[in-house]
Amino acid sequence: MRKIRLLIVDDSVMVRRRVSEVLSNDPALEVAGVAANGQIALAKIAQVNPDLVILDVEMPEMDGLETLAAIRKTYPNLPTIMFSAFTERGATATLEALSLGAKDYVTKPFQMGSIEAANQHLRQELIPKIKVFCGESIETTTLNSDRDLKTSSINQQLTYRKRAIRNPKPIEAIAIGVSTGGPNALAAILPQFRADFPVPILIVQHIPPMFSQRLATRLNARCQIPVIEGFDGAKLEPGTAYIAPGDFHMSVDRLGSIVQLRIHQSPPENSCRPAVDVLFRSVAQTYGAGALAVVLTGMGHDGLRGCEGIRSAGGQIFVQDKASSVVWGMPGFVAKAGLADKMLPLDQIAAEILRSVANCIQ
Missing domain, CATH: 3.40.50.180 (Methylesterase CheB, C-terminal domain)
Structure with a gap:
């Protein structure tokens, strides 16, 4: 069965690496590409043809809201999950992103005490949403x-x-x-x-x-x-x-x-x-x-x-x-x-x- 192809967009090298490692360990997922900002992401979409984009909210040059608007205009059916900082500014921007067409959001696993706790947060919060938005039903399994x-x-x-x-x-x-x-x-x-x-x-x-x-x-x-x-x-x-x-x-x-x-x-x-x-x-x-x-x-x-x-x-x-x-x-x-x-x-x-x-x- 074909894996779900993902594009990770975040200005932090460490975040891109951490998210990529966690997602790649799931046999149903494939990290098809990464990008450090919105401009690079828009070019990468055409190159790697992702099934879903994980999009940082706060980035230099072209932030998450601007990138989301561009994605919705050119790729209206491409699911996007916002990756938000646990801040008031991040909360405000994330809610705005949802109104602009983002499917959902996941907060970044900062200050969780350990790398394993951060990884577990990503596995529990991010992976199920990716699979649901890409057509894999997990609701019956959950019950x-x-x-x-x-x-x-x-x-x-x-x-x-x-x-x-x-x-x-x-x-x-x-x-x-x-x-x-x-x-x-x-x-x-x-x-x-x-x-x-x-x-x-x-x-x-x-x-x-x-x-x-x-x-x-x-x-x-x-x-x-x-x-x-x-x-x-x-x-x-x-x-x-x-x-x-x-x-x-x-x-x-x-x-x-x-x-x-x-x-x-x-x-x-x-x-x-x-x-x-x-x-x-x-x-x-x-x-x-x-x-x-x-x-x-x-x-x-x-x-x-x-x-x-x-x-x-x-x-x-x-x-x-x-x-x-x-x-x-x-x-x-x-x-x-x-x-x-x-x-x-x-x-x-x-x-x-x-x-x-x-x-x-x-």
């Missing part, structure tokens, strides 16, 4: 390797089945889980909610620290509702969206008539922190049948267990469809488990949320 999920309802229902909703309780909160492709998906949904949206919105986007704050700021500037990074003890307000901070779980609990956020660093779940399952479990416990969960594009199966809890509590579940998802992992698992009430393309999700909230209020 089957997890013993804890072998008894899950995913194994009891193999095809999507829409669940009838009878006499729904008024919706009291929206909980959204999303990963790969999430910033653009959220940017498509949240601006459609008016300032008088009647319930709080809770969001877990798989994202590192600093990136979550920049994402909240970016979305807030585009939305009529406030979008903020969640903080411990925050009292939930209607018409406000709360994004879980990177590397922290976010959950909710009720104190009398007040529902507030809890931000904590319990162990990762599904290799994620924040994890969608943590949020969804707490939403099911706090709001019961008044919860509406929305699972958007993303790799893996985070959110599946949480959706089981929301369904058991009588809440509703919407999932993004395969055609509009960057990766149909998270929503796909929920749909195939028979847990979804509705499966919708991205451009219809906001309208369906609004319709559901309005129908429950009437």
Whole structure:
């Protein structure tokens, strides 16, 4: 089988060498070329014909954003993963790159304590994304390797089945889980909610620290509702969206008539922190049948267990469809488990949320 051909673009010789070594050790991958800046990269694309480009964000002469724009213009279907520094500037540029058409991003493995830790970061974060974006599905393998999920309802229902909703309780909160492709998906949904949206919105986007704050700021500037990074003890307000901070779980609990956020660093779940399952479990416990969960594009199966809890509590579940998802992992698992009430393309999700909230209020 033909290997996946990669072009690595980074101004650091050490970074190019490290990434090349790690990727070349995977039998499915081949480093077809490297480049020290965007201008060299554009020339190399025509020479080596890569299947995917790994693109540094900050480079001299021609930075990652300029290079990405040129790639999208000449090679619109060539997948690109941004390789971002763990800085505020890197976070801002990376989010801009996603809006310009980059498939996803991976943070550089700096200050991880050892070379092996850095290599492991690349193996876990970069290689699976390369394979998914180049057409190799790893979602089923991810699930089957997890013993804890072998008894899950995913194994009891193999095809999507829409669940009838009878006499729904008024919706009291929206909980959204999303990963790969999430910033653009959220940017498509949240601006459609008016300032008088009647319930709080809770969001877990798989994202590192600093990136979550920049994402909240970016979305807030585009939305009529406030979008903020969640903080411990925050009292939930209607018409406000709360994004879980990177590397922290976010959950909710009720104190009398007040529902507030809890931000904590319990162990990762599904290799994620924040994890969608943590949020969804707490939403099911706090709001019961008044919860509406929305699972958007993303790799893996985070959110599946949480959706089981929301369904058991009588809440509703919407999932993004395969055609509009960057990766149909998270929503796909929920749909195939028979847990979804509705499966919708991205451009219809906001309208369906609004319709559901309005129908429950009437």
